[in-house]
Amino acid sequence: MTFKVSHLPINSTLSNVALPYFAVTKLEWIKDPWTELPEGLILSLRSASGYNPLFYSQYDPDYTHRQLVYSFALIPVNWDEPTPPPVPFTGTVTETRILAGVYSQSTQVQDPPCSAQSPFGTISQGIGLVNLTVFRSIPGCYIFARITYVAGASRCTNCRTSSWLTVQNDTSLTVLPDILTVDALDLMSLVATQMAAENVSVPETYNNLDGYVTGLLTRSYGGAWNFLMDSYISAQDLAVKSDVQVAVPTSRANVLWWRVLLWLLLNMMFTLSGLLFLFLQSLCRQPVVVDTSIAALLLDTSDVLHKKNRALCKFSKLVKDDEGIGYLELRQEYGGHRRVVVVEE
Numbered sequence: 093m094t095f096k097v098s099h100l101p102i103n104s105t106l107s108n109v110a111l112p113y114f115a116v117t118k119l120e121w122i123k124d125p126w127t128e129l130p131e132g133l134i135l136s137l138r139s140a141s142g143y144n145p146l147f148y149s150q151y152d153p154d155y156t157h158r159q160l161v162y163s164f165a166l167i168p169v170n171w172d173e174p175t176p177p178p179v180p181f182t183g184t185v186t187e188t189r190i191l192a193g194v195y196s197q198s199t200q201v202q203d204p205p206c207s208a209q210s211p212f213g214t215i216s217q218g219i220g221l222v223n224l225t226v227f228r229s230i231p232g233c234y235i236f237a238r239i240t241y242v243a244g245a246s247r248c249t250n251c252r253t254s255s256w257l258t259v260q261n262d263t264s265l266t267v268l269p270d271i272l273t274v275d276a277l278d279l280m281s282l283v284a285t286q287m288a289a290e291n292v293s294v295p296e297t298y299n300n301l302d303g304y305v306t307g308l309l310t311r312s313y314g315g316a317w318n319f320l321m322d323s324y325i326s327a328q329d330l331a332v333k334s335d336v337q338v339a340v341p342t343s344r345a346n347v348l349w350w351r352v353l354l355w356l357l358l359n360m361m362f363t364l365s366g367l368l369f370l371f372l373q374s375l376c377r378q379p380v381v382v383d384t385s386i387a388a389l390l391l392d393t394s395d396v397l398h399k400k401n402r403a404l405c406k407f408s409k410l411v412k413d414d415e416g417i418g419y420l421e422l423r424q425e426y427g428g429h430r431r432v433v434v435v436e437e
Contacts, residue, residue: 100253100336100338100339101253101338101339101340101341102253102254102255102339103252103253103254103339104252104253104336104337104338104339105250105251105252105253105336105337105339106248106250106251106252106253106259106334106335106336107249107250107334107335107336107337108247108248108249108334108335109247109248109249109251109259109334110245110246110247110248110321111245111246111247111248111251111259111261111265111314112245112246112276112313112314112317112318113242113243113244113245113246113265113267113268114241114242114243114309114310114313114314115241115242115267115310116239116240116241116306116309116310117240117241117242118188118238118239118240119191119237119238119239119240119302119305119306120237120238120239121216121218121219121220121235121236121237122219122220122235122236122237122238123218123219123220124220125220125222125235125236126220126222129190129236133167133190134192134222134224134234134236135224136167136171137167137192137224137226137234138224138225138226139171139172141171141172143168143171143172143173143174143278143281143282144165144171144281145163145165145281145282145284145285146163146165146192146193146194146226146234146285147226161194161285161288161289162193162194162195162197162211162212162288162297163193163194163281163284163285163288163289163308164191164192164193164194164281164284164305164308164309165191165192165193165281165284165285166189166190166191166239166277166280166281166309167189167190167191167192168278174274174275174278175274175277175278176274177274181274182269183244183245183268183269183270183271183273184242184243184244184267184268184269184270184273185241185242185243185244185273185274185277186240186241186242186243187240187241188238188239188240189238189239189241190236190237190238190239191236191237191238191239191305191309192234192235192236193234193235193305194232194233194234195210195212195215195219195221195233195234195235196208196209196210196221196233197232197233206221206222206223206233208233210233211297211298212297212298212299212300212301212304213298213299213301214299216301219235219301220235220236221233221234221235222234222235222236237305239305239309241309242267243267243273243276243277243313244267244268244269244270244273245267245268245269245270245272245273245317246265246266246267246268247265247266247268248261248263248265249263250262270317272317272320272321272324275316275320276313276316276317276320277313277316279316279319279320280309280312280313280315280316281312282316283312283313283315283316283319284308284309284311284312287308287311287312287315288308293311294307294308294311295307295308391422391430391431391432392429392430392431392432393432394431395431395432395433395434419434419435420432420433420434420435421433421434421435
């Protein structure tokens, strides 16, 4: 359904939204369609009914050249009229139907279509190809499959607006009954052909046949259901409302846990080193010299200056003879006098 959410910021939350539901539960390709399927079912692709998109999908309105459209359609009982709902109709449809689609095409009439290059890549051994002339003596290459699906509607709670036109469901959905299920199934083949022709919101084709078919059917059912629901609401002049939580744009922090742990480890190391320093300082009997630049003025270093007859003016430069002076020792004499002496090695 089309929502009037263009004025809402992205990631705003809608409390209650109805959504289409289509899930493929099994996809089995038919190896030999001519023997496994009734001939009349295969030849029904030639029907010129408006419900048969495969009849017109390969040509432009003037029929002057081919337009290569790789679409798929669920074959109904009768192409000429809508499929009647099952009896009793519960609002959901769970069934297995025959799926037909274009696998490869040739731009030349005389070329065999099944030998032409296909956008789906190499054909699997379990898929049978059918050369079939659908319109104006121009053959096409078709493939068939048995597909089992569940169709209906669903209800999304706390859905986020992922763009100005769409909502996103972040939890699993459950199929619910809906009056438009059968009508959406009839319309989805036409929507799928239009999506494939315009390359709108379709999956990749190369080496992705199953994914392409599943994605195309799911999205075409959603498009058909949305169109019918919008038409029904407009015809009935209904207003569908839902509570909304408006998202406020804010900065979001990106926390790297390894940086947090590194920061914590460094702070623990600094804390332990500080505690160790305080412990060692408590064991010292002498006060700590805070300003080491004036330590020489506070201490008596005369023994060092006059060692080996060196004068004060020469002490500013070390010479080779200073190697044998020894090491320095701090001594405290009676009365609190501190003196630095040289201890001979």
